[in-house]
Amino acid sequence: NKSTVIDGKLVFENVLKDLRQEISAFVASGNKPPILTALTAGYDPSSLSYVKIKRKAAQSVGVDCNIVELRSSYTDDDVLRIISQLNKDDRVDGILVQLPLFPHNNERIICDAVAHRKDVDGTSAASLGNLCLNTDHFIPCTALAVHHILKNVIGLDYCGKRAVVIGRSKHVGLPIAILLHSSEQYGDIEGLNMTTTIAHRHTPRNTLIELSSSADVLVSAAGVPGLVTADMVKPGAIVLDVGVTKTVTPEGKSVFKGDVNFADVQNKVMYITSVPGGIGPVTVGMLMRNVFKSARIREAKLRSEEAIKTNQNQ
Ligand code: ADP
Incomplete structure (x- = not known):
């Protein structure tokens, strides 16, 4: 009874492969290529490297990606001015605020300033509110990655099954x-209808x-x-590890660790993801999908405006 380790890198490559074709067809039929702008505080090396991974993925599918490195001297107003310009710039389809920003910046205010038409990370109050109210909109990419793995990679029927999410950020x-x-149904994403429980830092260990x-x-x-050990896991379960913590080995090397004690849990479950190489890369694939979705909405809007103009001129 061996478990399947989901290869997040492969899932990511497949998502990119499909997108590459779709975006090249989109551009071939006369539409402008999608453009993503990422803001990063940049002082944090892992934050900057995440943004560069995203840019590389973008370029490989035909999405233009600009990185704006914020300076430590920028106040919230300075950052809000940059976002306001990007909101107004018709060429920009997606604006990504790579967290964390500088400690003096108010991340909530800054994420909320992104126009919801461009909020490809789905982290503004408007996007999160729409998600709660079941409206089609941009959904945060990690949630999309979890959904994609369950629905399209594993592909079981989840209706009425039990889910536990540890963490409530x-x-x-x-x-x-x-x-x-x-x-x-959120556009082409469908809720999984599971009986879902949320645990958090105040959930006692035995609970x-x-x-x-x-x-x-x-x-x-x-x-x-x-955090997650074999004794906590139902035999034959699906375990998806979304936690990523940077730790330093005794030799001084940085490594990323997940929440799940992989070696311990692996043999007990049906499907599992690892860190690194699990949910992380899939999240980047979902971001690219959101950027392309935004570009399609932009072009559809442009076409309908052109049609209205033509009608008026006739
Ligand atoms: P992220 O943005 O990656 O979700 P956060 O640090 O913002 O990370 O959130 C961590 C979440 O995990 C919080 O909701 C917190 O309550 C939960 N959490 C932290 N430690 C534990 C723990 N020992 N047991 C259960 N939940 C925990």
């Missing part, structure tokens, strides 16, 4: 829980074990390495 844990429990042991799907997004 507004950009990660909560949107995941929304897609897992909901029955709604967490009790809940997670009955989960058919266990998603951990706590950022606590080694």
